[in-house]
Amino acid sequence: MRRRTFVAAGISAVAAGTSISCGGNQAGWRFFTAEEARAVDAICEQIIPAGPHPGAHDARVVNYIDIQLTRHFRKHQETYRRGIAGVEAAGRKKFGRRFVELSPEQQVEILSDAEEKSKAFFELILAHTRQGFYGDPRHGGNHNMVSWKMLGLPSPPIRGRERSVWPGFFCPA
Template identity: 30%
Template sequence: MKRRQALLTIGAVVAAPVAKVVADELNAYPHDMALDPAFLPSPVHSGQAWRVLTDPADRTTLAAVFDRLIPSDDLGPSASQAGALEFLDAQLWGPFGKGATQYKTGPKAPGEDALMQKPQFIATPRERYATGIQALNTYAKRAHGALFAALPDATQDQILAGMEDGTIQLSREVNTKAFFELLLMNVRESYFADPMYGGNRDMVGWKMIGFPGARYDYRLYADRTGQALNLTPVSLIPKD
């Protein structure tokens, strides 16, 4: 018997009982530990119906805000061009928008925000967006005579800067600085999250920063810290 044949024969003998054990274990796994389909990500498809941002006027306002935070330039498209609204609509429709991880039951003690070092909200992100967009347009019309999206870029920047540093208060019902932080956080997420969530269309955010994406294995590049890998980004979206 040749050496290669011997090795193959030994491998077959060893592998047989192992395969049987694995098969038995797979057939007998505890079914109450199966992955809940609700926790599997659902790809956001371009052109699908709006589920939360159903008002075109609200989408126009948000697009104007997001495109001032991440404008179009020679590095890439603007936030809305890269799918920021589709990303946000999906997030507000899901557990994040419903405040699934929040404790939403009152009462809320006076001064509690200062005690916790950051605002605590009973309102869900979906509710905060609804009241925040309305308050932003009300303020813009009162202070500058037009809805936010119709204002010049410089005026929009002035309002957003005031929201960020706390010098502008949109209304008594809205924590303006916290609302700005929510807008900024979500638009950043939209630009750099996996495209399956609706944003980062064509992986423009990843291409801009040189991120290779959701690759299975990086061991070949573990010793190339700080070097440009020049790899084409890969998304979690299944290929046909």
């Protein structure tokens, strides 16, 4: 039951996340504002960019991070809020624009600075981007198993489960 609610919520968040143009927080993100989500999406895409194979945006890594920030990563909420603001401020100061409006080269420059000066935030988003890209799709990222396909991993084989721990022995779940 819990899993079902979770999956359904995940799907609606993805749906909201893909129509990334509207303002405010009506977009349905759990933690991010729509602005923040756009910035995080762009940051993740620089960490794992699309090329011949899909990148972090296609894998919906921002969705993974948004979901986990209200679950297992609750303790990182403040680091994200400040970190994103820091990246935005750096972009404005250096190039006079929002992060999402910068050229790819400018974005890389801002993130390289963040890697030096905003270590806590950068290390978090680096790790979380890898998780959201290479990890299990059930957590909201790795959409369509794009990374697993890139690595040539066969889809999960369907194999039978053993229900009891011992033949004829009932195991309390």
